[in-house]
Amino acid sequence: MVAKRAPEDYRNPEKFFLRTYFTRALTEHTGMILRRLAGQTANASPVVTLVTQFGGGKTHTLAALYHLVTSCPKARDYAGVSDLLAKADLATVPLAKAWVFVGNAWDPQEGRETPWLDMAQELAGPRGAALLGSAAKGSARQVARCWC
Numbered sequence: 001m002v003a004k005r006a007p008e009d010y011r012n013p014e015k016f017f018l019r020t021y022f023t024r025a026l027t028e029h030t031g032m033i034l035r036r037l038a039g040q041t042a043n044a045s046p047v048v049t050l051v052t053q054f055g056g057g058k059t060h061t062l063a064a065l066y067h068l069v070t071s072c073p074k075a076r077d078y079a080g081v082s083d084l085l086a087k088a089d090l091a092t093v094p095l096a097k098a099w100v101f102v103g104n105a106w107d108p109q110e111g112r113e114t115p116w117l118d119m120a121q122e123l124a125g126p127r128g129a130a131l132l133g134s135a136a137k138g139s140a141r142q143v144a145r146c147w148c
Contacts, residue, residue, distance in 0.1 A: 010063055013071050016063060016078075017064075017079045017081060018079045020080060022083070022084060025057055026057055026060065026061055027087055029048060029061050030061065030064055030068065030088075031090075032088075033048060033065060034088050034090055035088055035089070037069070037094040038090055039094075050062075065098075069094075069095075069096040071093070072092070072093050072096075073092055076092055099122050099123055101119065103115075116132060117132065120132050
């Protein structure tokens with residue numbers, strides 16, 4: 001999708017949402033994440049684990065979130081999104097930056113030796129990487145403490 005190799009129905013957010021059925025799980029996961037991005041903490045976990053069987057909607061959930069946050073206010077016009085926002089008790093999709101990490105395609109480079117440094121650099125530039133400091137070369141738990 002991000003690399004422009006996915007079918008058009010996945011790359012184009014309008015087409016994607018026209019073909020999307022908002023299951024209970026998709027509605028709950030996206031709603032919780034959008035509420036968290038909007039700054040709400042009640043019923044909005046900072047970490048979401050998508051654990052389902054093959055065909056359980058993990059990729060679809062991630063694609064939906066990607067399209068929602070990269071489209072922001074325009075996303076409300078996509079099929080089903082206004083209902084999703086109403087169920088999440090949100091007026092609009094909150095502003096956010098998206099970072100996509102594909103582990104088997106990642107190539108560490110100078111200044112981006114860990115996924116955490118890569119993410120910080122992409123989302124917040126050199127300041128983001130500086131915020132992490134030496135924790136960026138440690139565990140995910142150390143990195144999470146820097147961001148929370």
